[in-house]
Amino acid sequence: MATCPPYPTHPTGPAGPGDGALRHAHWWQKRWVRYGALSTLLALSGLVILALVREQTGTEGFLVGLGLAVLPVPLLVASFRWLDRVEPGPWRNLVFSFAWGACAAALIAIIANSFATQWIATATADPSHADTLGATVIAPVVEETAKAAALLLVFLFRRQDFTGIVDGVVIAGVTATGFAFTENILYLGTAFGTDQLTGDSGIASVTAATFFVRIIMSPFAHPLFTVLCGIGFGAAALSGERQHARRVLLPLLGLLLAMGMHAMWNGSSSFGEYGFFAVYAAFMVPAFGLLTWMVIWTRQRELRTVREELPAYVVAGWLSPGEPFVLGSMRARRVARQYARGRGGRVAAREVARYEAYATSLAFLRHRGRRGRAGADFVGRERELLRELWRRREIARPALEHAAATAQPWPGHGYGYGASAPAPWQPYGQAPGAVQRPAYGPVYGGPAHDPAYGPVAPYPVNNPYRT
Incomplete structure (x- = not known):
């Protein structure tokens, strides 16, 4: 009996026009150079963001914030990984997404938000108005754009791993989880420093209130915003290569929706005494439920595609x-x-x-x-x-x-x-x-x-x- 080969042989076609170009690529076009440059950029961003956060919170506040902020991360990452079980993407994409959100996007947000808020305060001579405008307008635009950059990079350079809506949701969700992780360290560490100055402790402390709002009530807030942009990129991935307008407009539409929901969430505290809870109950929870249903439905449709193809x-x-x-x-x-x-x-x-x-x-x-x-x-x-x-x-x-x-x-x-075999x-x-x-x-x-x-x-x- 003939022994089966490790894999079947195929007819080899003539070398394409790009084969010689790949062999003679410049050093900066080689994969290891690009990966090395990206890893160095993320590492430097991480060191800078670590120094900035520690400077604002102090060492003790940083450690407390880190210990509390890490709690929802495994659950969120596991949830997005579960959604990706039909066609699991490589771990390196998830590691890159989380690192980009926690380091590069967070660094961009801290620098840009601080600069814009200070400029508005100087221009208007009204610091309180500058803080409100920065939170409701500047921060959503800067933060969602910084997080969307991770989606764009994966979409452009890891295209074979980005084939549909679920891929967009997973990359967006993990990126936003990394961003929220760094942001929570900053907020919780700052709250702890405030409690140290005032002597408050227990459930009446600022740390406890911040933990309840950011970790218990809304750990999904940042992922929910960015997932809207991820859906736009996923829909673009499903478009034909000649549908250039769809491939550009759909991600932009998703980004605008993410910015809008983020702005509404940040501005909820200015809607009155119960504005935060009204926005949370009327918009955030239904949007979270709707997107969860849509992603699970998409996953079931992917399984049906496997059975049919x-x-x-x-x-x-x-x-x-x-x-x-x-x-x-x-x-x-x-x-x-x-x-x-x-x-x-x-x-x-x-x-x-x-x-x-x-x-x-x-x-x-x-x-x-x-x-x-x-x-x-x-x-x-x-x-x-x-x-x-x-x-x-x-x-x-x-x-x-x-x-x-x-x-x-x-x-x-x-x-x-239950179907008969398809024709050859x-x-x-x-x-x-x-x-x-x-x-x-x-x-x-x-x-x-x-x-x-x-x-x-x-x-x-x-x-x-x-x-």
Whole structure:
């Protein structure tokens, strides 16, 4: 019996026009240079923000603020990570987002807000008016723009990890969590310093009141504002590459909405004695509930997309019949990982999790292609994902087949959702004159009808990225 290769071979096309440019790239265009410069920038920002906050709060106030401000961080990060479980993004994006919010964005906000408030106070000779204007107008614009910069950087330079609304929500939420963490250290440390001067303590202290408002009542405030901008970037990611206006206007609209809600929240204290509680009950809580529902609904739609797109790769011989069902159910995925952990330990479970993530990315890639939104790297990205699946099939398939058999009953059509198998040639969209594009099937151990190239779907003839 022939031994299966680690991954199927593919026909290699001629080198593209950019290949030589990549080989002869200037030193400042290399990835490690960009990553090193960004890491240095964030580290320097962190040191500066640490010195500024410590100068305003004192060492003891800083430590108290740090200890209290860190409490909601694990819960918020875990919540956003849970939303991202269908197609988990890499941890480095989350680390960058949190660091940007806690260091770079916070530093920009402190410097810009202080400068603008002092300028207004000098120009108007009215410090109290300057503080109110700074909180309700300047701070929302500066802070939301600084946090949105993290979204823009991930959107531009980690584009393959930014494919939809959930990605935008997660990056925005983690960035805002980092920003709120630093801001809470400042507010709580300052409140503690005030209590030290006045001698107040217990529940009547300024520290206790600040902790209740910022940590208990509204830990989600900053994430809620920035998530509106994240939704705009996520909607832009779903737009076609030729829809330039949508890709620019949707993030800007989300940013404006984030600024507006932030301004209303900051200005609530000027609406009267109960203005804060009125804004909290009438706007913040309903908005939080609505956005939570929308994100969970989007997550369920992503699972449905996985179930609908992957059967084409079953036809081509890349996936086993039960895999679309398992990969389209979070419960079944968990069963597969648990089975792999019981048979092969943590390494096997981790490989199954990676298999699930790559298969999900493959489903989303095909979904974008079927809607005419595939980028120029469609074919290369598809090959890359299929290679990763093929390398892990020996470990992942037994676990996935076990999950398909035991997670819950499913119809015996081989596709897990009661539908008959799709035709081997299924057009991408409704484009007239669609032509057949061969997909890349396994060389050995593949489908009987074509051991070299298992057809997945034709590619539309009017797509500018067709090869």
